[in-house]
Amino acid sequence: MTERIREFLRTRRDEGPCVVVDLDVVRDNYQAFAHSLPDTRVFYAVKANPAPEILNLLAELGSCFDCASTQEIEMALATGAGPERISFGNTIKKERDIARAYELGVRLFAVDCEAEVEKIARVAPRARVFCRILCDGAGADWPLSRKFGCAPEMAPRVLEHAHTLGLVAYGVSFHVGSQQGNVDAWDSALASASGIFRELAERGIQLSMVNMGGGFPAKYLKEMPGVPSYGDAIFRALTRHFGNRLPETIIEPGRGMVGNAGVIEAEVVLISKKSDDDEMRWVYLDIGKFNGLAETMDEAIRYPIRTERDHDRKEACVLAGPTCDSVDVLYEKEPYELPVSLSIGDKVLIEACGAYTTTYSSVAFNGFPPLTSYVI
Amino acid sequence: MTERIREFLRTRRDEGPCVVVDLDVVRDNYQAFAHSLPDTRVFYAVKANPAPEILNLLAELGSCFDCASTQEIEMALATGAGPERISFGNTIKKERDIARAYELGVRLFAVDCEAEVEKIARVAPRARVFCRILCDGAGADWPLSRKFGCAPEMAPRVLEHAHTLGLVAYGVSFHVGSQQGNVDAWDSALASASGIFRELAERGIQLSMVNMGGGFPAKYLKEMPGVPSYGDAIFRALTRHFGNRLPETIIEPGRGMVGNAGVIEAEVVLISKKSDDDEMRWVYLDIGKFNGLAETMDEAIRYPIRTERDHDRKEACVLAGPTCDSVDVLYEKEPYELPVSLSIGDKVLIEACGAYTTTYSSVAFNGFPPLTSYVI
Missing domain, CATH: 3.20.20.10 (Alanine racemase)
Incomplete structure (x- = not known):
């Protein structure tokens, strides 16, 4: 994460997930x-x-x-x-x-x-x-x-x-x-x-x-x-x-x-549990396997994820993407530790996303557009 | 495979893999x-x-x-x-x-x-x-x-x-x-x-x-x-x-x-063996996991494939896509039987491709365009 990317994201006007690459x-x-x-x-x-x-x-x-x-x-x-x-x-x-x-x-x-x-x-x-x-x-x-x-x-x-x-x-x-x-x-x-x-x-x-x-x-x-x-x-x-x-x-x-030159900004769409006695949260982002994070296939690549609540206690969660496809789950076999205070609407930063993200995006799966890319 | 699709493909002018859906x-x-x-x-x-x-x-x-x-x-x-x-x-x-x-x-x-x-x-x-x-x-x-x-x-x-x-x-x-x-x-x-x-x-x-x-x-x-x-x-x-x-x-x-309403036409790009004592052919098509056949993930969906040489003896082969990505392999754990006379440049027809092919295509992975789609 560079200061230039941080500054760019601070002033970005568009909506939806994006990757920003710092030249x-x-x-x-x-x-x-x-x-x-x-x-x-x-x-x-x-x-x-x-x-x-x-x-x-x-x-x-x-x-x-x-x-x-x-x-x-x-x-x-x-x-x-x-x-x-x-x-x-x-x-x-x-x-x-x-x-x-x-x-x-x-x-x-x-x-x-x-x-x-x-x-x-x-x-x-x-x-x-x-x-x-x-x-x-x-x-x-x-x-x-x-x-x-x-x-x-x-x-x-x-x-x-x-x-x-x-x-x-x-x-x-x-x-x-x-x-x-x-x-x-x-x-x-x-x-x-x-x-x-x-x-x-x-x-x-x-x-x-x-x-x-x-x-x-x-x-x-x-x-x-x-x-x-x-x-x-x-x-x-x-x-x-x-x-x-x-x-x-x-x-x-x-x-x-280029891997470490790019950061994805995404948004938490939903946080839920599957049953009353289930301790595991499911956290759903607006980015997943079909609009940028294809390399989470088999959980091969494990991206660093930053939130604004990283000072809080963290607990494991299943992390998933926004599409109606059941394989659009990023980390489940090895759940991901995220702050317990993470909330719907929060922004998250996914680091080291400069490689194999933009062109791997699907054309329009579920109607979602491909990953927006900025090179600065 | 319908007569209308067969007729359409016979007179098609464009190049590259495509899916044709019969309404x-x-x-x-x-x-x-x-x-x-x-x-x-x-x-x-x-x-x-x-x-x-x-x-x-x-x-x-x-x-x-x-x-x-x-x-x-x-x-x-x-x-x-x-x-x-x-x-x-x-x-x-x-x-x-x-x-x-x-x-x-x-x-x-x-x-x-x-x-x-x-x-x-x-x-x-x-x-x-x-x-x-x-x-x-x-x-x-x-x-x-x-x-x-x-x-x-x-x-x-x-x-x-x-x-x-x-x-x-x-x-x-x-x-x-x-x-x-x-x-x-x-x-x-x-x-x-x-x-x-x-x-x-x-x-x-x-x-x-x-x-x-x-x-x-x-x-x-x-x-x-x-x-x-x-x-x-x-x-x-x-x-x-x-x-x-x-x-x-x-x-x-x-x-x-829509699954059974569509047929993909693809082309054999290469057929090779990995070593002199290897009996298994590798057959590479111009379509793979990133431009239409995403559902071969974990070999989940096994498509029927027709060639013009299906009257010949068949032998098992590994079937793979055209990209420089090692996961772009369609069938390997359970190899696919194709005619021994199959040749580079042959067309193959992949049936039941009307669902989960077009929008699943990547934007431009390896520079390859998304799957071309015709609805007739």
């Missing part, structure tokens, strides 16, 4: 990454928050962009950044979308299988491709499924296929899991990556780049290491596995870049 | 409800699909509307239906939204606690309120949490409070769980409701109405009983618990009204 925090985050990993290029994961003001600031600071779709590529280009600063990082792309990206000048593409390589070879000749490998995600609060990446043993064949088809077999990528609390999580993935570099070298193909993905945390309720600790651990792991022949490296922070 | 099916569904429960008023649950064409048709057929927000109330009024045909069925309402609904002429409101009664008494004098009670939801594919409703033992106090504050204590509501496969699920809830009627009568307050909610299923992969079976079972339960003093009754079908 000064984004700038600080960018500089922390640039400083802690000085030889690594930052590709901001646009999907975390594609607000034009954020993209413009990052473009100005020298950031590159990791894009998930042609729409995100167009947003990144709209900042004035050239296509050489863009990676089409989704391993699942329609061939016509690859063609469109190529037409826009993009030359760097993610793959994780031979079929994707073939699409790229057909419509993006001589482009650079990197192969994403699976990674176990241990230590992450939002661990990744097996959806993206192939087994490390399969990657050499995928990259060799790219080489054979006239593409540049450029490197390897992985993702250690979102909101990764273990600074050493990059180590085993970098070991796999260096093995793939060696195997390709034996086949006469020189890889150039390791894309070390995202996973850098925002601070929610749990304490998390700072960016410098990640930088140190990653640099140690890089030298351990690549010796003095360090590859070109990339990181793709999304949550780590 | 003839909606009309048939409305008539099945009206016919199977002739003395029960139908309040269509607008949240299931608020497309204006659907609301207009239902208004014309005589349907009433169950609305979750003031926005949905305005959509229902836009059909020309009067406010006497609207229920503000969300138990979680801002006081200013209750005031707005009252100003628009709405006089029927849901409550499940005294605090909500007090809001209504302040801004909607003499309105009718019904108290929602908890219900166990056994037998439902999308069972409801404890989010809505109070214990049946608490309801008399809530309704008496309404009466004392000058409101009309109008009745009781419950919801047996969405996609409810057990036609007898209404029985125990109606027993509770009749107990509440008796208790209020002893206090000199005559309740009038039982709102029997939704829960009527759409046909997905599993066989489900037809509307007439629900009608018979509900009528038997009503007479069992209310004898020959049957209350006014309401049902609120959403999924049961």
Whole structure:
């Protein structure tokens, strides 16, 4: 929570829940990454928050962009950044979308299988491709499924296929899991990556780049290491596995870049109990899973919540959203401690909401509008 | 899948995934409800699909509307239906939204606690309120949490409070769980409701109405009983618990009204394997949890999927969506059987997608647009 956000909310005229993102925090985050990993290029994961003001600031600071779709590529280009600063990082792309990206000048593409390589070879000749490998995600609060990446043993064949088809077999990528609390999580993935570099070298193909993905945390309720600790651990792991022949490296922070820059202001709509002998309050907010807080799915992300009554005694409550959908409950398995004096109509501040809130909102579920967003 | 939808898709010019809803099916569904429960008023649950064409048709057929927000109330009024045909069925309402609904002429409101009664008494004098009670939801594919409703033992106090504050204590509501496969699920809830009627009568307050909610299923992969079976079972339960003093009754079908009226057309974007010794294919579609298929959450709703190669041998695969989010996987715990000859670029038809698809779509997650919707 910054003074600028506090001031903005004090004078805000509109109604309903909103998120406010402070660009000064984004700038600080960018500089922390640039400083802690000085030889690594930052590709901001646009999907975390594609607000034009954020993209413009990052473009100005020298950031590159990791894009998930042609729409995100167009947003990144709209900042004035050239296509050489863009990676089409989704391993699942329609061939016509690859063609469109190529037409826009993009030359760097993610793959994780031979079929994707073939699409790229057909419509993006001589482009650079990197192969994403699976990674176990241990230590992450939002661990990744097996959806993206192939087994490390399969990657050499995928990259060799790219080489054979006239593409540049450029490197390897992985993702250690979102909101990764273990600074050493990059180590085993970098070991796999260096093995793939060696195997390709034996086949006469020189890889150039390791894309070390995202996973850098925002601070929610749990304490998390700072960016410098990640930088140190990653640099140690890089030298351990690549010796003095360090590859070109990339990181793709999304949550780590914007998560702590945003605050949601919401309102208490109702407080009730389910029966006379029930001790547990239900607190209903005007924000829930469908208009901003999708990442409370399975109670994965636990946001810090501030009220104006935090000096009072707190008791556990179930916290839920405003829609007529029974899954629109934020915290129930592990109830949330809120002041006993909390009242209907009170404002609450939900911190660290800069990432994965605005674009995750539903169009109009239950008729409720998507989350309003301000970037200041 | 109807001939009209097939014909529409054959001549469609646009690109990308879409849902097509056939109004003839909606009309048939409305008539099945009206016919199977002739003395029960139908309040269509607008949240299931608020497309204006659907609301207009239902208004014309005589349907009433169950609305979750003031926005949905305005959509229902836009059909020309009067406010006497609207229920503000969300138990979680801002006081200013209750005031707005009252100003628009709405006089029927849901409550499940005294605090909500007090809001209504302040801004909607003499309105009718019904108290929602908890219900166990056994037998439902999308069972409801404890989010809505109070214990049946608490309801008399809530309704008496309404009466004392000058409101009309109008009745009781419950919801047996969405996609409810057990036609007898209404029985125990109606027993509770009749107990509440008796208790209020002893206090000199005559309740009038039982709102029997939704829960009527759409046909997905599993066989489900037809509307007439629900009608018979509900009528038997009503007479069992209310004898020959049957209350006014309401049902609120959403999924049961529009679920089977819509088909999604999607495209296979990628098919791959994760390693050389992996037998399981991953099939990636251009539709997923964030642009229409949110109800695959926890694999709750299992949609029928048709391809042009269904005559071929089928094998299990993991089915996933197109975004860079690892939770955007549709079926993995219980993989989905699809033809071995399925290929990248093939179209697939996902049936029974008329409910809870369009408004559940995210605004622009990963830059992908929300689901395109056609009503024919």
